[in-house]
Amino acid sequence: MQFVPYLNFNGQCEEAFNTYARIFGVQAPGFFRFGASPMAAQVGPDWTNKIMHVTMRVGDQSLNGCDAPPPHYQAPQGMRVCLDLQDVAEAERIFNALSEGGQIGMPIQETFWAKRFAMFADRFGTPWMINVSKPM
Secondary structure (H helix, E strand, O other): OOOOOEEEEOOOHHHHHHHHHHHHOOOOOOEEEHHHOOOHHHOOHHHOOOEEEEEEEEOOEEEEEEEOOOOOOOOOOOOOEEEEOOOHHHHHHHHHHHHOOOEEEEEEEOOOOEEEEEEEEOOOOOEEEEEEEOOO
């Protein structure tokens, strides 16, 4: 079994996933658009080019997403995508890139349990945590 985060966006899915691909150093994913689906007639002309589904592979993990058509979009709440890293420099690089233009709840810093830890939402509204654990 594998847990796969599925992120919903309010029209910025393509921009978000292209940004994530650049930050995580992977190839930009292919996008499945509403206009190429059986739902094309159910969305307005301004949504035909929006993303119905995308899967991005990062190593052996997946991150999925879509643009949720109005009125189905809701801002994420009650969850965060947690990145568990081993390298402090890589954690700081990712934090700096992902948090740019977003809302920082806790800047990246050392804690009693982690070499580095941070909580923030990126500029697309996706809530993240970054963690570099200390040996227990």
